[in-house]
Each structure stands twice: as C-alpha cells, then as structure tokens.
Amino acid sequence: MLQIQFFSLLRLLLKQNSMDLAWVEGDTVQTVLDRVQKQLATPFLHKLLDDRGTPHAGTIILVNRRNILHLQELQTPVANGDVLAFFPPGAGG
Amino acid sequence: MSVTDAERYARQVLHWGEEKQRLIQQSSLLVAGVGGLGATVSQLLVRAGIGSLYLVDDGCLDWPDLNRQTLYGEKDIGRAKLPLARERLNQINAATRVIELPGRIDDAFQPPAKVDGVADCLDNYRSRFALYRTLADGTFFVHGGLHGDNGQVLTLLVGQSQPFDEIFAGARQPLGSVPVTPDSVVIIAGLMVNELFNVLWRTPKLLDRCLVVGLADFSMAFLEV
Numbered sequence: 001m002l003q004i005q006f007f008s009l010l011r012l013l014l015k016q017n018s019m020d021l022a023w024v025e026g027d028t029v030q031t032v033l034d035r036v037q038k039q040l041a042t043p044f045l046h047k048l049l050d051d052r053g054t055p056h057a058g059t060i061i062l063v064n065r066r067n068i069l070h071l072q073e074l075q076t077p078v079a080n081g082d083v084l085a086f087f088p089p090g091a092g093g
Numbered sequence: 094m095s096v097t098d099a100e101r102y103a104r105q106v107l108h109w110g111e112e113k114q115r116l117i118q119q120s121s122l123l124v125a126g127v128g129g130l131g132a133t134v135s136q137l138l139v140r141a142g143i144g145s146l147y148l149v150d151d152g153c154l155d156w157p158d159l160n161r162q163t164l165y166g167e168k169d170i171g172r173a174k175l176p177l178a179r180e181r182l183n184q185i186n187a188a189t190r191v192i193e194l195p196g197r198i199d200d201a202f203q204p205p206a207k208v209d210g211v212a213d214c215l216d217n218y219r220s221r222f223a224l225y226r227t228l229a230d231g232t233f234f235v236h237g238g239l240h241g242d243n244g245q246v247l248t249l250l251v252g253q254s255q256p257f258d259e260i261f262a263g264a265r266q267p268l269g270s271v272p273v274t275p276d277s278v279v280i281i282a283g284l285m286v287n288e289l290f291n292v293l294w295r296t297p298k299l300l301d302r303c304l305v306v307g308l309a310d311f312s313m314a315f316l317e318v
Contacts, residue, residue: 007305007316008243017314058265065255065301065318069262085316087305089264090240092271093130093216 002027002078004036007087010059014042023080029061030074032084048086059088101186102142113294114142118188120209120293121145125198125224127178128152129273130237131214132164133282138189138289139182145190146182147205150175151197157270161278199223210235210292212285213257217266222258225251233292235299237285241272242308244281247318248288248299255301260318277308 002021006014021035037045050056054074061068062085068076078084098118099106106114120143124135127150135146154162154169154177164181165174179191196202198220204211210233215221225234230252237246249257284304291297303316 005316007314008245008307009240011312011314012307012309055263057263060261060263062260062316062318067259067262070259083317087303087316088240089261090238090244090271091216091218091264091266092239092273093126093128093214093237 001081002032003083004032005083005085007085008090009088010044010047010086013047014040014044023078023082027078028072028074029063029068029076029078029084032078033074047088059086061086098142098188105141109290113290116293117290118142118144121147121190121205121207122289122293123147123149123194123204123208123211124214125149125211125220126214126216127162127164127174128158128214128216129161129278130239130282130285131212132162132174132178133279134212134214134237134285134289135178135182136164136185137283137286139186139191141286141290142186143189145192145208147192147194147208148175148178149194149196149198149202150178151195161273161275163279198227200226202227204228204232208232210289212289213237214282214285216271218261218264219266221261225249225257233297235285235288235292237281239271239273239277239281240267242274242277244277244306244308245303245316246281246284246288246299246306247303248292248297248301250297250300255318280308281306 002023005018048059124131152174154165164178175193182191200223213236228251232251234249288299305314
C-alpha cells in the first residue's frame with residue numbers, strides 16, 4: 001500500500017488530507033499519479049504537470065521525504081509502503 | 094525610565110520561567126528580511142528580550158507594505174526599512190542590541206559569525222536558497238512562507254537536515270506580487286517566533302517537520318522532510 005498526502009491548496013481542492021493506494025509492481029511517480037487521478041472526482045493533475053506532462057514549478061513532490069527533482073523526477077520508482085507528498089508551498093513573506 | 098527585567102518580563106516568565114528567559118536574553122538571532130514576516134518576528138523577539146538581533150534587508154517602504162508590515166506607518170513611505178526597523182525596535186526594548194546588515198541576500202552574503210539561529214522571513218525562494226547555502230553547519234534555520242491564507246513553518250539544522258534548496262526545489266516564485274493578508278502574515282510570524290524560542294531552548298518542535306497551516310479551515314498538518 002502507498003500513502004498519498006495532500007497539503008495546502010491541494011488539500012482544499014481535493015477536500016482530503018490523504019489516501020491509500022494499492023501498490024503495483026513497477027510503479028513510478030507517474031503511474032501512481034495517473035491512478036490517483038482516476039480515483040479522485042476532482043481534476044488535479046493540471047496543478048502538477050504542464051500540457052506535455054512534465055512537472056511545472058509550484059508543487060513540490062516528495063517520495064519518502066526526497067524531492068523527485070533530485071531523484072528521477074516522474075520516473076522515480078515507488079516501492080510498496082512509500083509515502084508520496086504533494087505540497088505547493090507559499091512563497092510570500 | 095528605569096525598569097527591572099523582572100518587571101518587564103514578568104508576564105512571560107510566569108509562563109516559561111526564569112531559565113528560559115535567561116536563554117532568550119543571552120541569545121542572538123539573524124532575521125533575514127524585515128518585511129511582512131520579519132517586522133513581526135523581530136518585534137516579538139525584541140519584546141521577549143532577545144539579546145542581539147541582526148537584521149538584513151535592502152528594501153524601502155511602499156504603500157502595499159503597510160497592510161502587514163507592523164513596524165511601519167504612513168510617514169515612513171519611501172524610507173529604507175532597515176534603519177526604521179532598528180529605530181522602532183529600539184523604542185520597544187532598548188536592551189536588545191540591534192545590528193543592521195544592509196543589502197540583498199545572495200550567494201555573496203556573509204552571515205554573522207555566531208548566531209543561535211536564523212529566521213527566514215524572505216519573500217522569494219532565490220534569496221532563501223542563497224541564504225541557506227551561506228550558513229555554517231550547526232546553524233538552526235527557521236523558515237516561514239505564505240500565500241493567501243496558506244503558510245508553512247519549518248526548522249532545519251544546517252549540515253544535518255536535508256538542504257533547504259533540495260527540499261524546496263521546484264517551489265514557484267509567482268510572477269508579480271504574492272497575495273498576503275495582515276492576519277495570515279502575523280499568524281505565520283507568531284508560529285515562527287514560537288519555534289525560534291524552542292530553538293533557543295534547544296527543543297525545536299519543527300525540526301525536519303514542516304507545519305502546514307490553512308486558515309480557510311483552521312487546519313494544521315505536518316509534512317515530514
């Protein structure tokens with residue numbers, strides 16, 4: 001099982017803090033995202049990815065606390081039990 | 094006017110005791126940015142009796158600042174914030190040594206040799222990343238940021254925690270101004286100061302643990318980093 005966590009504006013948009021998702025052999029961040037979107041009524045992938053399907057700035061994606069931009073981005077492998085967090089941090093001060 | 098520390102700090106010492114008060118008065122902190130977050134963070138630290146406060150900023154006061162930058166008023170428009178902040182803080186508590194470090198924070202920034210912690214009250218990620226890279230190992234870094242009525246506070250220990258610029262890689266700096274309200278800024282600043290006290294007392298509660306605050310529904314959540 002995977003734990004998916006939503007923070008800040010994503011949590012408000014989706015009206016939930018987290019969800020559990022069954023892990024599938026060979027999962028990557030990309031395949032997990034696709035399955036998460038299928039299970040949710042509210043479209044949210046556009047908040048994370050641009051028209052070409054690549055991550056755009058705004059939301060940081062962490063797999064077990066590590067930013068995927070320092071791993072293999074959307075192709076980062078995901079193992080059973082992993083925690084994926086999606087967080088659009090505030091920039092103002 | 095002469096006042097004893099016992100009298101000045103009486104109400105907070107009732108809460109946290111004399112030992113913690115002594116630690117605050119013996120400590121020094123760097124507050125990076127004296128805008129929205131920094132004006133209130135530095136003000137609360139001075140009211141609490143912090144020993145020394147290093148302030149960094151390169152901005153001048155403009156009208157859109159007045160909704161949330163609690164150290165300044167209409168007569169200050171156009172003036173540099175840094176000397177204004179020092180002047181106002183000195184009026185609040187002359188016992189705190191306030192040191193101005195004028196300039197913009199980039200990779201050439203040289204932080205004070207010895208501070209007990211750094212408050213990231215900056216308003217952009219480029220400067221935040223640069224600030225973090227200049228800090229010596231063992232420095233506590235308390236980050237605050239917000240957008241609308243969402244914000245976050247996080248503590249990192251330089252050299253031990255994941256670097257700030259790695260965790261926040263891909264964080265967006267929006268084009269134009271970030272929406273910020275008086276209440277949200279003061280709330281995030283208050284949480285930062287609470288954590289800065291914890292840092293001074295060597296009991297940080299948000300070390301490698303980002304507190305994500307949502308005022309739309311009064312929510313708080315932790316993101317482990």
